[in-house]
Amino acid sequence: MTTRMTGFDFERPAGLPALRGLLARLGKEQRRFTLAAGGTDLMPQLKQQQLATEVLVSLNGVGELAGIELASDGTLRIGALTRLAEVAESPLVRERQPALAAVAARVGSPQIRNRATLGGNLLVNNRCVYVNQSPLNRTVHAPCFKVDGDVCHIVKSAVRGKLPQCQARFVSDTAPVLLLLDARLVLLRGRGERRVPLRRFYRNDGMERNVLKPGEVLGWIEVPPAGGLRIDYDKLAVRNALDFPSLGVAVGVREDERGEPVELAVALTGLGTHPLHWRFALVGGAAPAAVVAQACARAEKSVTTYQQDFFPRDYRKKMIGTFVRRGLRRLGRGAWT
């Protein structure tokens, strides 16, 4: 039996004013709606009945939120609806933020990147082996919190409503790179907007995943100039295409005007409920190798992993340090490893 998606209305507002109007109306009517950009993450969830919605709102008519601009201060302003393929291929992004272009090219597959958006990747739903399943499978295990059930199969002692209530893991490839780049998100609400630094956007929970409020829409991602920061991203995945990161590691080295390293930065995805990141100063006499060792130790100690992926938890954890050191080698800092 093939699964079909039924039981919801479909709206496709043409332009930002229409979107604002629609969201206001849906809010007033208290209807449960879901926003869809590329839909590559959403459609399987709808088909698997992981989320129920009364109205599916396609954002694909909102042209204002697609495209890449360069502000006078060197900030890249990227519409949330910009396709990942466009981010990966944009000469502007490649020149200004090559690490962002590179990481965009690591998401999914060419077909997925032609459809999926940068905003969608930052908002990609957390995944868990007990959630991303069919209704039959979830019946067998008893539905968990994330699908309106009464239990967490990963942490049996978890309590609904008390964060972290859900250990579904964070799987965005682009988030760790954008974190190191100090990206800001422009969130639209009503007729206004607010800016939230990406580092304050995510929450430690697989269900209440971020600070986006009901009715709020991610409009733009602002990426300030890299300021001497060079970033390498690599992901642990058994295949070189399609897979979400079992672990993703962004490593950054910031250099001053003279090319001297001043900061080491590490961000992780694929482990735990939200991305983690750390910065370590390289000035003041500390040997870089010692800082790297400290960074790896910190990262390995801080993350929470569970047996919920192709790779065993210990292996994924063990790979953090390996990936940090390999990233540094690709950045020409092999001497620190």
Place this chain on the structure above:
Amino acid sequence: MSSLNIVGRPVPQIDSRDKVLGRARFTDDIRLHHPLEVAILRSPHASARIVAVDTSRAAALPGVRGIVTGADFRHTFGVLVISKDEPAIARERVRYIGEPVAAVAAETADLAAAALALIEIRYEVTDTCLDPRAGLKPVAEPLHPGLGRDNNLHKQVDQHYGDVGAGLAAAPVVVEKRFTFAPVTHAFTEPHATQVAVDGRGNLTVYSATQVPHYLHMAMAEVLEIPEHRIRIIKPHLGGGFGGKSDPFPHEMIAAKLALVTGRNVRVNFSREEVFISNHGRHPTTMTMKLGYDPQQGVTAIDADIVIDGGAYGSFGVVTTYYNGILLQGPYRLDNLHFRTRRVYTNKPMCGAMRGHGGVNARFAAEVLLDMALVQAGVDPCQGRIDMIHRPNTLLSGGFRITSVGLKGGLEEAMRRSGWRDKYGRLPYGKGVGVACGFYISGSAAHIHRNNRPSSTVRLTLEFDGTVTVYSGAADIGQGIDTILAMMAAEVLGIGLDQVKVVVADTQLTPVDLGSYSSRVTFMAGNAARNAAISMRRLLVAAACRLLELPEPAWEKPEPPGDFFRQGRRRPDYSSDYLGPNPDYDSDGFRLANGQVTQVASGRSVPFLEAVRRALDEPGILQTFGTYRSPKLGGTFKGAAAGLSPSYSFTAFIVEVTVDPETGFVKVDRATCAHDCGTVLNPLAVQGQIEGCIHMGLGQALMEEVVHYDGVVQNASFLEYKIPSAFEQPEVVLVPTPSDETEGPFGAKEGGEGPLAPIIPAIANAIYDAVGVRLTEVPMRPDRVLAALRKAGAA
């Protein structure tokens, strides 16, 4: 034999253009008149008694036209006569999560799904058996009490050939290891689908994505309790099988029953999850194997103890149980063999036949152990293998008749092409080469249903316009038998492929072929088509003689079969219904080519079409048939028929890998393959099969695993069940591996399954060459490689 026109040329499959352009109709593409949609309710319990079934609320839903439950089927079924243990719908008890417990036919799919939610089934959950080791001990409630055992053992095979004890005792090198293999599944593209049309007389036309239309035909008649003549099975274009569609399936029975009950056309198709939970994939296996090796004699003995996890029902499992042991008899000389294989029922989706059926996991163990032994003995792993390969025309102690063997030359050529001597043991740490060999049956000589009929029969017609139509029950599942059938006719009749049409896999129109399994189809249906065409050729030559006022050739009787090993390539026996295997047909002095029928000696000719029309004068129809029968093979001991084949293919792989010692990732850089499939009928098709085997083997070797948790399949999707992507596919080098085969059509043997088994141990052996660790757990995932390296103190 004069030169060949079509055989041996790279020919695109005759249906490839339609498939690429989306014109080919697969089962679910067929549009019947107002079909009802079928949805199947599946058990959420791995083991439970069904206490009560209430369908009344579902039946009351407007638009629901029919509901069936276990009570509607009296007979169980199964592809093997000896284990018909599967019900179309569970009754009294369920044995795995996902087992059908009821089914609904409704006007729309949404209605059918809604009706399922209204069916109430009360279960009484019982103890589950998920681990085959536990199932070998006494259990409170065996899965199949009818077997009269106090445990869940389904089938045990314990066979001795020669003297294993003496063989091991005499060997200077003895190696032993325990191996485990994860469950893997076929992962074909097209999910299962069936549509059933019913006419006013209650006749059923069943369109189904099946590899075995004939077995489905018989099983369905038995399960539905209607005469076979009321059922017509048609296999439309099919999107891959690999053994996953080689059984009759519950959904086929359910759809047909609902068509009968409602009097309406019905349609059922599977979600990907339903494909996974129907499974029939490769058995999860644990085996302990011991191998003795003597540099002077080769492998002196193999002793293996094997447990395979069968899941809930029998499927092909009895054959799998045999194949795990008996297929160790090649490709090397082996006089002393003992194996014990035990297949155990568990509360999981059943396992069955999958590409390389039964031979893949045991081959891995044997090739890894052999590699260890050769390394210990200081013998080059390629050369050591070459020295032990079966010689052509050998009768094995288990009764296998080995005819042609081209592997020795093929492996030597693979050594040269892969640069083996410069690479083995000489590459930098992290890079390595490995070798492994294998062999496989070209069709099973014995029938599943015992009868005296041929293995394959083909009908051929020739119309006044010159159209040749080949009618065959063979099921093209992507391997290209439709094209082979056309090639056989075109070659023998000296015409172009465009002049040949095929009507296939329709039980009303086509004579019986047993199905696409055990790598039998090109060999058997190909031979049958060739023979049908040879008979047709004789009619045309006779007509040409009449037009040219020449006496008909004498059609000499063939000499009686002499050599047991070389029965083919004799003059056809026109006095018999069976022309023989792979008969030579052009010793009558005529040549059919370029639109002419020509007497070679005189050079006199008539146009092909004139000969056709002359031949039509008296009968008004030109129709011939051809058959293939395997020669009588094998001994008389119990189980002697298992693994008997009229011919065997042989394969060697040399694989180059890069192992990342920091992460344990294995990248296969290059695979050099020597596959002896006899005459290469269609190089494009053989290349496709070998590349496919490499891809599938790569998946099992490095990443594929069906994950069960409490009996439920946890990765029933192509996102979480990891099939290698195009990135992981290595460079492939195919080296010519000719052999002198006489039995297969134009000297061909199988090429679709044999190349799968050796690629996996070749990767393992290359990993050893690269980083010095032996992996015994498959898939050889990065974390396992890394753990092995850490254990060895290398990382």
